Amino acid sequence: MTIKEEVVVRAQAVHAYLEQCLRGRNIPGRLLESMEYSLLAGGKRLRPVLLLNWAELFGLQAELATPFAAGLECIHTYSLIHDDLPAMDDDDLRRGRPSNHKAFDEATAILAGDGLLTEAFTLMFSSPLPAERVLKAAACAAEAAGGSGMVGGQMLDMLYTGKGGASLEELRRMHSMKTGALIKGACTAGAILAGASEEDVSRAEHYGRSVGVAFQIVDDILDVIGDEAELGKPVGSDEEMGKSTYPSLVGLDESKRLAEEYAAEARHCLECYNGPQAEFLKKLADYIVHRIN
Amino acid sequence: MTIKEEVVVRAQAVHAYLEQCLRGRNIPGRLLESMEYSLLAGGKRLRPVLLLNWAELFGLQAELATPFAAGLECIHTYSLIHDDLPAMDDDDLRRGRPSNHKAFDEATAILAGDGLLTEAFTLMFSSPLPAERVLKAAACAAEAAGGSGMVGGQMLDMLYTGKGGASLEELRRMHSMKTGALIKGACTAGAILAGASEEDVSRAEHYGRSVGVAFQIVDDILDVIGDEAELGKPVGSDEEMGKSTYPSLVGLDESKRLAEEYAAEARHCLECYNGPQAEFLKKLADYIVHRIN
Numbered sequence: 001m002t003i004k005e006e007v008v009v010r011a012q013a014v015h016a017y018l019e020q021c022l023r024g025r026n027i028p029g030r031l032l033e034s035m036e037y038s039l040l041a042g043g044k045r046l047r048p049v050l051l052l053n054w055a056e057l058f059g060l061q062a063e064l065a066t067p068f069a070a071g072l073e074c075i076h077t078y079s080l081i082h083d084d085l086p087a088m089d090d091d092d093l094r095r096g097r098p099s100n101h102k103a104f105d106e107a108t109a110i111l112a113g114d115g116l117l118t119e120a121f122t123l124m125f126s127s128p129l130p131a132e133r134v135l136k137a138a139a140c141a142a143e144a145a146g147g148s149g150m151v152g153g154q155m156l157d158m159l160y161t162g163k164g165g166a167s168l169e170e171l172r173r174m175h176s177m178k179t180g181a182l183i184k185g186a187c188t189a190g191a192i193l194a195g196a197s198e199e200d201v202s203r204a205e206h207y208g209r210s211v212g213v214a215f216q217i218v219d220d221i222l223d224v225i226g227d228e229a230e231l232g233k234p235v236g237s238d239e240e241m242g243k244s245t246y247p248s249l250v251g252l253d254e255s256k257r258l259a260e261e262y263a264a265e266a267r268h269c270l271e272c273y274n275g276p277q278a279e280f281l282k283k284l285a286d287y288i289v290h291r292i293n
Numbered sequence: 294m295t296i297k298e299e300v301v302v303r304a305q306a307v308h309a310y311l312e313q314c315l316r317g318r319n320i321p322g323r324l325l326e327s328m329e330y331s332l333l334a335g336g337k338r339l340r341p342v343l344l345l346n347w348a349e350l351f352g353l354q355a356e357l358a359t360p361f362a363a364g365l366e367c368i369h370t371y372s373l374i375h376d377d378l379p380a381m382d383d384d385d386l387r388r389g390r391p392s393n394h395k396a397f398d399e400a401t402a403i404l405a406g407d408g409l410l411t412e413a414f415t416l417m418f419s420s421p422l423p424a425e426r427v428l429k430a431a432a433c434a435a436e437a438a439g440g441s442g443m444v445g446g447q448m449l450d451m452l453y454t455g456k457g458g459a460s461l462e463e464l465r466r467m468h469s470m471k472t473g474a475l476i477k478g479a480c481t482a483g484a485i486l487a488g489a490s491e492e493d494v495s496r497a498e499h500y501g502r503s504v505g506v507a508f509q510i511v512d513d514i515l516d517v518i519g520d521e522a523e524l525g526k527p528v529g530s531d532e533e534m535g536k537s538t539y540p541s542l543v544g545l546d547e548s549k550r551l552a553e554e555y556a557a558e559a560r561h562c563l564e565c566y567n568g569p570q571a572e573f574l575k576k577l578a579d580y581i582v583h584r585i586n
Binding site: 022025026027028030031032035078082085087088105106107108110111113114115117118119121122125126131132134135138139142143145146147148151152154155156158159 | 315318319320321323324325328371375378380381398399400401403404406407408410411412414415418419423424425427428431432435436438439440441444445447448449451452
């Protein structure tokens with residue numbers, strides 16, 4: 001199997017779990033429909049895949065970490081719904097389909113996001129693992145998702161876009177919060193759930209930080225040279241909104257070089273580990289840089 | 294001290310904790326300002342007060358439950374910010390001041406709500422108590438706040454308002470989710486944090502359910518006969534928006550009688566307990582019915 005196929009197989013297992021995790025919960029019909037519309041829309045399931053592989057690297061069965069991994073995907077999905085709202089990025093399309101507030105309405109989309117963020121924690125708490133580990137991993141996820149992480153990064157994005165773009169230093173900080181924090185949190189939480197040592201957890205964190213930066217640089221690159229059909233959204237939207245990106249600040253070639261550099265740094269974090277999980281995580285760092293959507 | 298003064302003293306201790314709990318967290322300035330604008334706007338702090346007293350009733354020091362109680366107030370505050378948004382209830386005033394999206398802007402208000410909901414869990418997780426208890430209480434809070442609780446209740450409210458009002462049965466279900474669930478969750482979580490027995494936890498739950506219904510009926514009554522200056526918002530807004538309320542469905546006198554009945558049911562849950570906490574919680578049930586704001 002290629003790494004892309006391996007990621008797809010893993011993502012399918014997560015998807016199957018997500019398909020049933022909100023059922024039987026007494027959620028009003030329209031709200032459930034709206035939450036599942038976005039949650040089950042597909043996507044790479046990158047955060048759950050990272051979490052599951054870091055957990056497995058330290059000997060945890062993937063099944064035991066799946067509810068927690070699903071919770072992270074709920075957090076990621078809610079952030080996409082709220083980011084697409086008219087008051088935010090005002091995006092009508094997401095993964096090739098109408099965005100949530102277009103398919104439903106604004107109020108429902110806001111509530112679907114709120115609901116997914118809350119259900120994320122309910123899912124994490126249902127992990128069949130020692131309470132200390134679950135609590136520590138959930139604290140790590142909340143830190144990554146909150147005002148000093150993902151939500152704070154989106155705030156900075158709005159502020160920088162309003163003032164006509166960010167400097168490279170501002171762009172780095174914004175990205176490390178907006179997308180980097182949750183990707184890093186996924187790796188760290190996986191290691192924590194598996195009961196890894198502090199040293200191992202900090203290697204997972206370092207890997208996650210590097211992979212997160214690489215992911216974002218490639219996202220910026222794809223917004224310039226990507227294929228609309230593959231991406232499921234129009235290219236050039238960053239430039240149109242006056243957003244700074246890696247290509248606009250350092251050029252396309254330097255952006256590509258930087259992405260490779262961060263992928264190499266991520267691979268380096270895995271040098272002291274052996275076995276299929278370590279190999280998978282190394283290949284995943286490269287896949288993130290060479291993806292086309 | 295009157296019960297009102299006792300509530301104010303307790304609320305002040307919660308307020309003091311809330312004033313510093315988001316500081317030093319690396320939250321971007323404008324986002325922190327917006328989160329604190331609503332979090333520190335005052336209010337009765339009913340949910341934290343309920344949680345702290347139920348925890349104390351079963352022997353826990355209030356200080357140990359304060360971070361968790363503060364988390365519940367963050368959840369309550371985020372729900373007010375999002376409910377006030379133009380796409381939802383479109384309220385320009387909250388507690389006598391411009392609502393969050395009026396004082397800042399819509400994007401910031403959405404993010405402040407998202408941030409407060411996430412920080413709520415970070416606060417809960419910081420409780421200096423056994424991990425099993427914290428996890429169980431946090432699961433109870435998440436259940437109360439999510440799609441089958443508070444968020445689901447707001448969805449039903451939007452749907453019923455759109456179709457021109459709810460039946461009494463629909464109103465009951467909607468209220469039990471929208472406001473009842475978190476009030477009940479506060480009482481239950483307090484008992485869980487204190488390590489109370491299952492029987493004691495279910496008495497806390499029953500009390501919370503009754504007090505929650507009484508609270509909502511009185512809210513509906515105050516929207517008809519309340520004083521705008523005391524309430525900090527215009528009266529008659531429910532009727533104007535075509536929302537069903539207890540007074541509109543069963544009349545003012547029957548609404549008052551029902552509120553008294555639920556308060557009596559709440560007091561009844563405390564009959565097997567003695568001491569100042571039990572007395573306080575009994576008086577609190579009556580205070581909720583006789584409040585003027």
